[in-house]
Amino acid sequence: MEEGPIRKEVAKLAGVSEATVSRVLNGIGPVREETRAKVLEAAKALNYVPNALAQRFARKKSGNIGVIIPFVPKVHLFSAYYFSEILSGIGERAKEAGYDLLLIFLSPYEQRNYTLLFRTQKIDACIMLGTQDTEEERSALRELEREGHPFCLVNQRFEGESYPTVEADHVRGSHAATAHLLDIGCVRIAFLNGPLTYSNSADRYEGYRTALEERGVPLDPSLVFTGNYSRKSGASLAPEIAALIRDGRIDGVYAGNDRMAIGLLQGLRELGIEPGRDVALVGYDDSEGAKFTEPQLSSVSVPFYELGASAVSKVLGVEQKDGNSGDPGEVTGKLPVQLVVRASSLRFKRKE
Amino acid sequence: MEEGPIRKEVAKLAGVSEATVSRVLNGIGPVREETRAKVLEAAKALNYVPNALAQRFARKKSGNIGVIIPFVPKVHLFSAYYFSEILSGIGERAKEAGYDLLLIFLSPYEQRNYTLLFRTQKIDACIMLGTQDTEEERSALRELEREGHPFCLVNQRFEGESYPTVEADHVRGSHAATAHLLDIGCVRIAFLNGPLTYSNSADRYEGYRTALEERGVPLDPSLVFTGNYSRKSGASLAPEIAALIRDGRIDGVYAGNDRMAIGLLQGLRELGIEPGRDVALVGYDDSEGAKFTEPQLSSVSVPFYELGASAVSKVLGVEQKDGNSGDPGEVTGKLPVQLVVRASSLRFKRKE
DNA sequence: TGCGAAAATGTACGCGTGTACATTACTTGG
DNA sequence: CCAAGTAATGTACACGCGTACATTTTCGCA
Numbered sequence: 001m002e003e004g005p006i007r008k009e010v011a012k013l014a015g016v017s018e019a020t021v022s023r024v025l026n027g028i029g030p031v032r033e034e035t036r037a038k039v040l041e042a043a044k045a046l047n048y049v050p051n052a053l054a055q056r057f058a059r060k061k062s063g064n065i066g067v068i069i070p071f072v073p074k075v076h077l078f079s080a081y082y083f084s085e086i087l088s089g090i091g092e093r094a095k096e097a098g099y100d101l102l103l104i105f106l107s108p109y110e111q112r113n114y115t116l117l118f119r120t121q122k123i124d125a126c127i128m129l130g131t132q133d134t135e136e137e138r139s140a141l142r143e144l145e146r147e148g149h150p151f152c153l154v155n156q157r158f159e160g161e162s163y164p165t166v167e168a169d170h171v172r173g174s175h176a177a178t179a180h181l182l183d184i185g186c187v188r189i190a191f192l193n194g195p196l197t198y199s200n201s202a203d204r205y206e207g208y209r210t211a212l213e214e215r216g217v218p219l220d221p222s223l224v225f226t227g228n229y230s231r232k233s234g235a236s237l238a239p240e241i242a243a244l245i246r247d248g249r250i251d252g253v254y255a256g257n258d259r260m261a262i263g264l265l266q267g268l269r270e271l272g273i274e275p276g277r278d279v280a281l282v283g284y285d286d287s288e289g290a291k292f293t294e295p296q297l298s299s300v301s302v303p304f305y306e307l308g309a310s311a312v313s314k315v316l317g318v319e320q321k322d323g324n325s326g327d328p329g330e331v332t333g334k335l336p337v338q339l340v341v342r343a344s345s346l347r348f349k350r351k352e
Numbered sequence: 353m354e355e356g357p358i359r360k361e362v363a364k365l366a367g368v369s370e371a372t373v374s375r376v377l378n379g380i381g382p383v384r385e386e387t388r389a390k391v392l393e394a395a396k397a398l399n400y401v402p403n404a405l406a407q408r409f410a411r412k413k414s415g416n417i418g419v420i421i422p423f424v425p426k427v428h429l430f431s432a433y434y435f436s437e438i439l440s441g442i443g444e445r446a447k448e449a450g451y452d453l454l455l456i457f458l459s460p461y462e463q464r465n466y467t468l469l470f471r472t473q474k475i476d477a478c479i480m481l482g483t484q485d486t487e488e489e490r491s492a493l494r495e496l497e498r499e500g501h502p503f504c505l506v507n508q509r510f511e512g513e514s515y516p517t518v519e520a521d522h523v524r525g526s527h528a529a530t531a532h533l534l535d536i537g538c539v540r541i542a543f544l545n546g547p548l549t550y551s552n553s554a555d556r557y558e559g560y561r562t563a564l565e566e567r568g569v570p571l572d573p574s575l576v577f578t579g580n581y582s583r584k585s586g587a588s589l590a591p592e593i594a595a596l597i598r599d600g601r602i603d604g605v606y607a608g609n610d611r612m613a614i615g616l617l618q619g620l621r622e623l624g625i626e627p628g629r630d631v632a633l634v635g636y637d638d639s640e641g642a643k644f645t646e647p648q649l650s651s652v653s654v655p656f657y658e659l660g661a662s663a664v665s666k667v668l669g670v671e672q673k674d675g676n677s678g679d680p681g682e683v684t685g686k687l688p689v690q691l692v693v694r695a696s697s698l699r700f701k702r703k704e
Numbered sequence: 705t706g707c708g709a710a711a712a713t714g715t716a717c718g719c720g721t722g723t724a725c726a727t728t729a730c731t732t733g734g
Numbered sequence: 735c736c737a738a739g740t741a742a743t744g745t746a747c748a749c750g751c752g753t754a755c756a757t758t759t760t761c762g763c764a
Contacts, residue, residue, distance in 0.1 A: 088428035406750035
C-alpha cells in the first residue's frame, strides 16, 4: 500500500531537474548521455515507476481500448468460443500497441451510451462485439461518429453507414458451404439462418443464394428457416426438417452457425435420421464443439482471433489520422474463411 | 474529440464555488437543497460529466479491477467456457461495485509482475484466473501479499499459503462423480486427472479417493492417468483405456474435465467401445460441449459465474479492510457443485 | 436581540506528470 | 577569441478533481 517514489525524488537523487527525468524516461528531446545514465541509475536505485494515473491525466489519454460486450438474455455470453477468440486477438494486438483493455459489459436496462465512455476519458478507442442492427444501436453509433471517436465494429455492418468494421468473408464462406453440399451431390438444400439484425446473417443468405443460383438450383423460400443462433433453436426445428428429409424434399442442410447445426444434428438423430448418411449437414464458425458431435460437423472456420487483432489495428490507425475524414469505408478486404469438411457432409460424395 | 465542460464552468453557471459543485456531485457534506438543485441544473444544462482520469488521479484510485488471464501455449485461451463464465460473473459484480475491468493477458516471455500493476496504479485489486502452482507464480503472489495488495485467486489454492481464494467444492464434486459411478454398478473406475500444478486436480483426486474408500473399493494407482485437460490428451489415452475395458479391468471412467472426457469418449467410440453401454463415463465442468456429444456426457456442473462474482466481492472486501491482517484464510466455504447425469453414465443403472 | 453552535459555502492547494518557454552550456566558424 | 547558433537543462505551470481548512451564513435559544 505504501506509495512508491516519485519523479521528484529521482530528480533529486540524480541531481537534475524533474523535467530532465521526464525527458529521459520518455525519450524526448536531446539529453546528454551522461545525464541519461545518471537518471536511469537513480530511477533504478529508487525502483521508480511512473504513476500511470498521473501520466494519463497529464497526457489526457486513458491508454485504454474499450471492448463492448453485448448483453444476451439468459446466456452469460453470446458465444464463449467466438468471444474468447476475438478477445484474445484484441488483447494481443492492444498489448503490442501499449494499450490496456477495458471490458465493458452492456446491461439490459441501462441504455447504450458509448460517447460517455469517451467523454469521461475512460477509453481512447473502442471495439464493439456482437452488435445488432437496431435503432438504438444505430443512434448510439451515429453519435460516436459525430463526435469523432475512434471505434470499430467486429463482424457486423450497418447498411447505409460506413463505419469502420472488420469482417470475415461470410458471403464467400456461405457460398463455399452451400457449394460443397451441391458438390457432394445434394440437390435440395435447406438453410437455417440467424436473425437478420446481424449483417452476418444477410451475408450468409447471400452466399447461399448465389451458390444455388450459379448451379441453376432454384431457391425455395420454404426451405429457409430462421433461428436465433442457439442450440435450442436448431433442435426445435428438427421435427420439421426431419419431415422434409423423409419426404425427400431436402437432402442437405446448411446452418448459419455451429450451435444451431449441433442442435439440429442432435434433434435429427433422436428422430432416427443420421446426418452424414441420410442428410448432409454443414455448420458455421468451426467452433470447438464441431469436433464434439457424432458425426463431427463440417463447418466454416472463421479467423476470430485475427478479426480481433485487426480491429485493434484499425481503431488505432483511425485514431492516428485523428481529425481526418479520408476514406472511412476503406475496403481493406474481408478476412478469408475456410470450409472444413468432416463426417457430417461426406456420405453424398459425388461419384467423380 | 472536443473537450467537454469542466467543473469550473458548472460552478460559474450555478453561481457557486467549485468545491460546492464537487460536494453536490459526490454527495458529500451538507448542502442546501436549493444549492444542490442549482448545481445539478447547471451540470445538466452544460451536459457536464466529470473527467474520470482526473477523478482517479485525485483520488489515487484507478477504479479498475485487474483480471489476470493466464497464457496457454497453442491455445488462445485455456478454456473458452470456463473463462467466459467467470469473466461474466466478475464483470457483473464489478459493475455493481462501480469498478471497471482491466484485462491483463500474460505473455510467455515477460515475467509475472503483478505488483507493478499496483505500483503504477493501473489497478486497485486483481483477480487471477487459471493460475498454476509454480515457483514463479508463488513468488509473484508472495510479493503481492507482502506489499499488501488486494487480490483473489479463482479456483486455485496454494498449499501452505492462505491467499484469498474462491473455489468450488471439487472434492465433493469429484466424490459425487465417483460415487455415482459406483452407484450405477461400476466396480473398477479409472480416473483421468489433470496436472497437479492445479490444486483442482489434487482436489479431484481426493474426492475420487475418498469415494472409493467409503465403499471399500481399493484404489488402484495403475488406473489413475494424467492428462493436461485438453481434448487431445483424453483422446490419446483412448487405446490404453479401451484395452482395460476390453479386459474387463475397468467399467467406469471419471475424467477431471469435459474436454478430456470428450476426447476419450470419441476415441473410445472410434475403437468400437460405446460409452454409456460398454463403459460409464463422467466428465467435469458441465461445459456446453457436454451436451454436444453422443451420448451426452454426464458431468459435474460448476458455478463459474458465481465464482467470478464472489472473487470480486472478496477482493473488494479485503480492500475495504485496508491494512488489517484479520483472518486472511477466511473460510467462507466452497461453492457447491452439482452432478448432472446424462446418457454417458446411465446404462449400468443398479437394480434398486 | 444577541450569541454560540452548526450548517453551508468558499479558498487554496495537492495529486504526479507533461511540456512550453526560459536559461545556461557548449560548439563552431570566422 | 568572440558571436551566433544549437544542445542541454531548468523553471513554471497546467491538467481537473478532491478535500482540509477558513469563512460566512443560518438557526436555536436565552
